[in-house]
Amino acid sequence: MWLRLARTRGLGAIGFARAIAHYGNAADAIDDLPARARSAGRREITIPSRDTAEAEMEQIDRFGARLITGLDPDYPDLLAAIPGPPPVLIVRGDPSLLERPGCAMVGARNASAVGLRFARELANGLGREGVAVVSGLARGIDGAAHSGAIETGTIAVLAGGIDHIYPPEHADLHARLGEQGLLLSEIPLGQTPTARDFPRRNRLISGLALGTLVVEAALRSGSLITARYAAEQGREVMAVPGSPLDPRARGSNQLLRDGAHLIESVDDVLDILSKARRPEPPVGGLEDLPAERLADLFPDDESDPSHHESRSEPTARTPLDRLRALLSPAPVSGDELARAADLPVGEVQAMLLEMEMSGEVSTLPDGLVQRRRQS
Known part of the structure; x- marks a missing residue:
C-alpha cells in the first residue's frame, strides 16, 4: 500500500506526507483520495494497481537492490527531518553508510x-x-x-533510476558504488531523469x-x-x-x-x-483537512520552474577543449593536467606550449602553469 501511494501520479513527496498525516495510513488514503478528489472538483488521480507495485518490487529484487520505506527502522533520520521526505528509497550497495x-x-x-x-x-x-x-x-x-x-x-544520489548510468564515462564508478558504496534514488528503476x-x-x-x-x-x-x-x-x-x-x-x-x-x-x-545540530524528524500530523482543501495534498512547489537545474552537458570535446576546462589561475603541473584530462603527458605539454605562445597560459619558474587573466 505504501509503495502504491508513493507512486500515485501528481501526489509528490509533500503531498504524500500530508496524506499520511491526514489519513493515518496508506490504505485509507488509497481508498478515500479518489472520491474526495472528485468531490473537490479535482481531476481523477491515478493510483498504481497492486500488480504494478508488485512488479516494481520484483524489478528491484532482480537488480540486486532493495526498497526502504518511511516505515522501515533503517530509513535515514536526517532525511526524515526534511520537508516532504521521499516516501520510498531504492538503494544498492552498503546501506550501513546511511x-x-x-x-x-x-x-x-x-x-x-x-x-x-x-x-x-x-x-x-x-x-x-x-x-x-x-x-x-x-x-x-x-x-x-x-x-x-x-x-x-x-x-x-541519482536523479533517475539507480540503474541509469549518467554520465556514460562514470560507468565503472557507478558499478563500484553499487558494490563498495551506495547508489540511492527515489525514482523507479528504468527511468531517465527529467529537468x-x-x-x-x-x-x-x-x-x-x-x-x-x-x-x-x-x-x-x-x-x-x-x-x-x-x-x-x-x-x-x-x-x-x-x-x-x-x-x-x-x-x-x-x-x-x-x-x-x-x-x-x-x-x-x-x-x-x-x-552540527542533528535535526529531529517532525512529530505530529496535520489537522483534519476538509474536502475543499484537498488541493493541499497535491502541492505544485516541487515543480517550480525556478528550481530547475540546467542539464546542458558538453558534447564530445577535443583534447584541447578538455585541457582548457581544467586550467585555472591556480598553478598546476602538466602531469596533473594529463591525469585529469586522461591524455598523454607529451600531448599535454605540446598543447601547453602552444597555449603559452598564444598567451593563454603562463609557465612559472617551478614549471607549474596557470591560466592568464584575460584583459
Missing part, C-alpha cells in the same frame, strides 16, 4: 584540475574519519568526491548530510541550489575559497560572503560537523 554522519560535497562539472584534486583529497580524508561523502555522480567535483571516498564510504528531477535530487544530497561543502561553483549553478536546500533544512553550509579570477569560484566565494564556513582542510570540515 548510519554514518554524512557530508555532502558538490561543485562544478567543468571543474579545474586543482579543484578536482582538492575534492578527492578532502573526500578521502573525510572517509577515513568515518564520514560518508554524499554527492550526485555528476561530472567534475561530484565524480572526484566519489572517487576519493570509494574505499572509505560514499553515497551517490525537474535534478533539484529534487539536490534536496536529498543535502538532506542526507549534516553539512554541504561546495568546492567550486559558478554564480548560477546546481551546486548553489544544493547549498540553499542545506540552509533551508537547517544544515551547515561550507565552501572552499577560490581565485577571484576564476568564474568557477564566484558562487562558492559568494557563499562565503553570505556566511558559509570557510574550508581549507579536512580538519576544518570535521570541526564544523562535530558541532
Whole structure:
C-alpha cells in the first residue's frame, strides 16, 4: 500500500506526507483520495494497481537492490527531518553508510584540475574519519568526491533510476558504488531523469548530510541550489575559497560572503560537523483537512520552474577543449593536467606550449602553469 501511494501520479513527496498525516495510513488514503478528489472538483488521480507495485518490487529484487520505506527502522533520520521526505528509497550497495554522519560535497562539472584534486583529497580524508561523502555522480567535483571516498564510504544520489548510468564515462564508478558504496534514488528503476528531477535530487544530497561543502561553483549553478536546500533544512553550509579570477569560484566565494564556513582542510570540515545540530524528524500530523482543501495534498512547489537545474552537458570535446576546462589561475603541473584530462603527458605539454605562445597560459619558474587573466 505504501509503495502504491508513493507512486500515485501528481501526489509528490509533500503531498504524500500530508496524506499520511491526514489519513493515518496508506490504505485509507488509497481508498478515500479518489472520491474526495472528485468531490473537490479535482481531476481523477491515478493510483498504481497492486500488480504494478508488485512488479516494481520484483524489478528491484532482480537488480540486486532493495526498497526502504518511511516505515522501515533503517530509513535515514536526517532525511526524515526534511520537508516532504521521499516516501520510498531504492538503494544498492552498503546501506550501513546511511548510519554514518554524512557530508555532502558538490561543485562544478567543468571543474579545474586543482579543484578536482582538492575534492578527492578532502573526500578521502573525510572517509577515513568515518564520514560518508554524499554527492550526485555528476561530472567534475561530484565524480572526484566519489572517487576519493570509494574505499572509505560514499553515497551517490541519482536523479533517475539507480540503474541509469549518467554520465556514460562514470560507468565503472557507478558499478563500484553499487558494490563498495551506495547508489540511492527515489525514482523507479528504468527511468531517465527529467529537468525537474535534478533539484529534487539536490534536496536529498543535502538532506542526507549534516553539512554541504561546495568546492567550486559558478554564480548560477546546481551546486548553489544544493547549498540553499542545506540552509533551508537547517544544515551547515561550507565552501572552499577560490581565485577571484576564476568564474568557477564566484558562487562558492559568494557563499562565503553570505556566511558559509570557510574550508581549507579536512580538519576544518570535521570541526564544523562535530558541532552540527542533528535535526529531529517532525512529530505530529496535520489537522483534519476538509474536502475543499484537498488541493493541499497535491502541492505544485516541487515543480517550480525556478528550481530547475540546467542539464546542458558538453558534447564530445577535443583534447584541447578538455585541457582548457581544467586550467585555472591556480598553478598546476602538466602531469596533473594529463591525469585529469586522461591524455598523454607529451600531448599535454605540446598543447601547453602552444597555449603559452598564444598567451593563454603562463609557465612559472617551478614549471607549474596557470591560466592568464584575460584583459
